[in-house]
Amino acid sequence: MKEELIISGRNLPNIDPHLHLWHWPISLYLFLGGLAAGILFFAAMVTLFGKENKFQGAVKWATIIPPIGLSVGLMALLYDLTHILYAWRLFAAFRITSPMSWGAWTLMLVTPLSFLWTLSYFKEYFPNWNWKEGLLSYLDWVIDFVNDNKKVIAWILVPSTVLLGIYTGILLSAFNARPLWNNSILGPLFLTSGLSTGAASIIMLSKSHDERRLFSMIDLVLIAIELFLIVHLIMGMMAGSQVQLEASQIIMGGEYTVAFWVFVVILGLTFPAILEIFELIGYKVPAIVPAMLVIMGGLIFRFVMVDAGQLTRYLY
Amino acid sequence: MKFWEENKKHVYWNPYFGGFMLGLLLIATFYITGRGLGATGGTKSVVVATVETVAPKYAERSEYYGKYYDEEANPMNNWLMFETIGMLAGAFLSGALSGRAKFRIQHPKHIEPNKRLMWAAVGGLLFGIGSQFARGCTSGAALSGSAVLSLGGFITMFAIFGTAYVLAYFFRKLWLN
Numbered sequence: 001m002k003e004e005l006i007i008s009g010r011n012l013p014n015i016d017p018h019l020h021l022w023h024w025p026i027s028l029y030l031f032l033g034g035l036a037a038g039i040l041f042f043a044a045m046v047t048l049f050g051k052e053n054k055f056q057g058a059v060k061w062a063t064i065i066p067p068i069g070l071s072v073g074l075m076a077l078l079y080d081l082t083h084i085l086y087a088w089r090l091f092a093a094f095r096i097t098s099p100m101s102w103g104a105w106t107l108m109l110v111t112p113l114s115f116l117w118t119l120s121y122f123k124e125y126f127p128n129w130n131w132k133e134g135l136l137s138y139l140d141w142v143i144d145f146v147n148d149n150k151k152v153i154a155w156i157l158v159p160s161t162v163l164l165g166i167y168t169g170i171l172l173s174a175f176n177a178r179p180l181w182n183n184s185i186l187g188p189l190f191l192t193s194g195l196s197t198g199a200a201s202i203i204m205l206s207k208s209h210d211e212r213r214l215f216s217m218i219d220l221v222l223i224a225i226e227l228f229l230i231v232h233l234i235m236g237m238m239a240g241s242q243v244q245l246e247a248s249q250i251i252m253g254g255e256y257t258v259a260f261w262v263f264v265v266i267l268g269l270t271f272p273a274i275l276e277i278f279e280l281i282g283y284k285v286p287a288i289v290p291a292m293l294v295i296m297g298g299l300i301f302r303f304v305m306v307d308a309g310q311l312t313r314y315l316y
Numbered sequence: 317m318k319f320w321e322e323n324k325k326h327v328y329w330n331p332y333f334g335g336f337m338l339g340l341l342l343i344a345t346f347y348i349t350g351r352g353l354g355a356t357g358g359t360k361s362v363v364v365a366t367v368e369t370v371a372p373k374y375a376e377r378s379e380y381y382g383k384y385y386d387e388e389a390n391p392m393n394n395w396l397m398f399e400t401i402g403m404l405a406g407a408f409l410s411g412a413l414s415g416r417a418k419f420r421i422q423h424p425k426h427i428e429p430n431k432r433l434m435w436a437a438v439g440g441l442l443f444g445i446g447s448q449f450a451r452g453c454t455s456g457a458a459l460s461g462s463a464v465l466s467l468g469g470f471i472t473m474f475a476i477f478g479t480a481y482v483l484a485y486f487f488r489k490l491w492l493n
Contacts, residue, residue: 262398271405278412285412286419 019178019310024303025076030168031197031302032073033107034190035295036066037165038198040114042215044157047150055214057206060121065201066114074107099174103167109160113153120146165191172309179247180312181305183236189229193298196222200272200294203287212287216276219294223273230265247312256308264304268297342463349395352460356444356453358400364391380448424491435490450475 004017014020039062046055078084090104120143123131131140146153169190172181199219206212237248251260272290279285329337345353364384368375368391375381384391411417423432447453450472452461458476461469 283412284415
């Protein structure tokens, strides 16, 4: 057994020597937040380019995921809180230096918009309902209003989803006590991963060949950027101080090496990228397989980063 | 249906060439990992992990599962598991390259898909039981065993293919067109 003697004036169980406070709901929420941000970003972009009819998977089918994903994610966040009833306090103030405050307000903006977006397609999801009479006629009015202002919503969604995607990473990287998180690449990395899982969901739900092709290409570019950022994350750690060197050991030979390299880098990024390349060249690859691998890789990536990051520390 | 009518020459390798390549793969595996190949080992790890989770007391007592029981170690954390994942990924890629990666149940004309699946399950079950008696399957015992000139490997090899050769006649209608 490895024994450690820590002499400290602090007695903080669950914080010293390792953080033991952030559990699976946080990882799940970070994944769902990134996924929702990715899908809504592409839906908004397609709308702004006026290609809604050509890319229906992005604007109509995949956008069912964000309201559900964000709701589940936010419920997971609440579930993780010790004092659930204090959650409202996040919305009683805005603190410009707090990533959590930024995130809370961004979610306050994106979540209702994601519901409105899905609602705007209700007449197309349920064409047999009688939209002209009774209570549904009020909903009909709302749906028409949202559809008339789709471009405005899209203009709001593009910056706010980028903010949401990047915040899922900044939330961790602002944590200066945990060296694996505390680097400026984590924000862009989580944003890229969220966009990539979003593109993968669109590939999965799309019914048109052209759309799958376009989003496969987008996904490939995103995977390349993500691999590049991961390499730089590790390079930055390797070129850092002893604290960063030891923190990087957790994914470079330590406990989370296999989870990170096998399930995230190989099966979640490289292998689906190879499959997508073959698909683009013309080989027949069922689109669901690389898409599922990317989504699973994104989920495992959040779990690895949240769990491994909590084990890294400054106390030596 | 259509698959069986197609000319499959372009899809499959010559079996002798395939066997030769498999031999080269085995050499590479010995060189890289210091071990042979294995296929049922991954399945076994899944079974052991499941039994340990569902009934840990039983797993500890049982003569078979007890051998793998270890409170600290996770039976899934086994090189064979990763080899199996790699095998699935590589097989999928190779299937996609030869245009065969699509969802389907291969079966001859006169056999219903359900019947085909049922007999496949029966065969798989028998093979699983047999591989545990033999302490290895075609890959782990026969191929990797005989490659290092282990007598057990040769016996397994002849037993598996010999029995298959003898019994194939009785079950030929299940797979011949």
